[in-house]
Amino acid sequence: MSQIINGNGESKKCASPPKRRPTQGKATVLAIGKAFPSQVVPQDCLVEGYIRDTKCDDLAIKEKLERLCKTTTVKTRYTVMSKEILEKYPELTTEGSPTIKQRLDIANPAVVQMAAQASLACIKQWNRPVSHITHLVYVSSSEIRLPGGDLHLAAELGLENDVNRVMLYFLGCYGGVTGLRVAKDIAENNPGSRVLLTTSETTILGFRPPNSARPYDLVGAALFGDGAAAVIIGTDPLPGSESPFFELNYAVQQFLPGTQNVIDGYLSEEGINFKLGRDLPQKIDENIDDFCKKLMAKTSLNDYNELFWAVHPGGPAILNRLESTLGLNKDKLDCSRRALMDFGNVSSNTVFYVMEYMRDELSKGINGEEWGLALAFGPGITFEGILLRSL
Numbered sequence: 001m002s003q004i005i006n007g008n009g010e011s012k013k014c015a016s017p018p019k020r021r022p023t024q025g026k027a028t029v030l031a032i033g034k035a036f037p038s039q040v041v042p043q044d045c046l047v048e049g050y051i052r053d054t055k056c057d058d059l060a061i062k063e064k065l066e067r068l069c070k071t072t073t074v075k076t077r078y079t080v081m082s083k084e085i086l087e088k089y090p091e092l093t094t095e096g097s098p099t100i101k102q103r104l105d106i107a108n109p110a111v112v113q114m115a116a117q118a119s120l121a122c123i124k125q126w127n128r129p130v131s132h133i134t135h136l137v138y139v140s141s142s143e144i145r146l147p148g149g150d151l152h153l154a155a156e157l158g159l160e161n162d163v164n165r166v167m168l169y170f171l172g173c174y175g176g177v178t179g180l181r182v183a184k185d186i187a188e189n190n191p192g193s194r195v196l197l198t199t200s201e202t203t204i205l206g207f208r209p210p211n212s213a214r215p216y217d218l219v220g221a222a223l224f225g226d227g228a229a230a231v232i233i234g235t236d237p238l239p240g241s242e243s244p245f246f247e248l249n250y251a252v253q254q255f256l257p258g259t260q261n262v263i264d265g266y267l268s269e270e271g272i273n274f275k276l277g278r279d280l281p282q283k284i285d286e287n288i289d290d291f292c293k294k295l296m297a298k299t300s301l302n303d304y305n306e307l308f309w310a311v312h313p314g315g316p317a318i319l320n321r322l323e324s325t326l327g328l329n330k331d332k333l334d335c336s337r338r339a340l341m342d343f344g345n346v347s348s349n350t351v352f353y354v355m356e357y358m359r360d361e362l363s364k365g366i367n368g369e370e371w372g373l374a375l376a377f378g379p380g381i382t383f384e385g386i387l388l389r390s391l
Contacts, residue, residue: 033122077225175348225344308372
């Protein structure tokens, strides 16, 4: 039941709209879970902690970080980094130290631990035996090893040893939607399959003392967080035992030629380094309308405000420009802004936090949009999008 307000300001209860039936043979999202490390960092405590931990005495850097923290709109984040880790690995705060081994010693087990926690939360919501998972798609830009995190996660969860595994490494912020597209293809081409898609990220590889020659390090410190997410994807949900809430109707990926250096990243002995071009929001702005029209063309709609929006919140500037360019109503990106505020940019995971918030909003039956878009942007510049149908 939900409430509506009539013209006299009186409220009354009304029946929620009936659930829509999933399209036969189309992939659906059957459950969703998330997990975070235990270390919580309120944004208003970040500057003092970061400056203290990195032993930075540059007042100009501190003032710049304070300004950045205010513009990100982030309120809370979670991080693997801790006082105990810095005491064990003091070289992480020493400029120029070769620390890739130390970083991987921390990151590799941390991302699998978070991935396992998110997966278990997802499986609990799904309420079916773990042995019924037939495929595993594992997404991370935060670990490097052989065998990869996909095998370690499968063993940790007790998946069958013939589970079909796919590992997607170093895609950055669009990795979550890429994972959805891959899981959709697997589910729709393997009737009866159930795909566990897990994403897990930590900023350990990029943590370093600030340097005025690397201004993007401060952006990362002010914006990014750690965490994991998981969803289970399958077609033709079992009546009475599975409860789908999104249909993955249609997927599109494209890259923008000549923009390979706008988001630039490389791995060195000192960890991973990223650089974002100042023209990133503009490049997305210039191409987003045509991209969204490709997805929306599969519906009978012609107004973006008739859709719900699950957009990866790379940062407030991207959300603001997308809202303005597409003429979206002010509330359309609320779930994206809320995820950014609550968790920061957690790379590939963040779109799932947005989708969970959106699922909860749609379940209230207030607006009742049937169709929506899940969008993410990352290195390439790559656009990933999926046309969602609310069930």
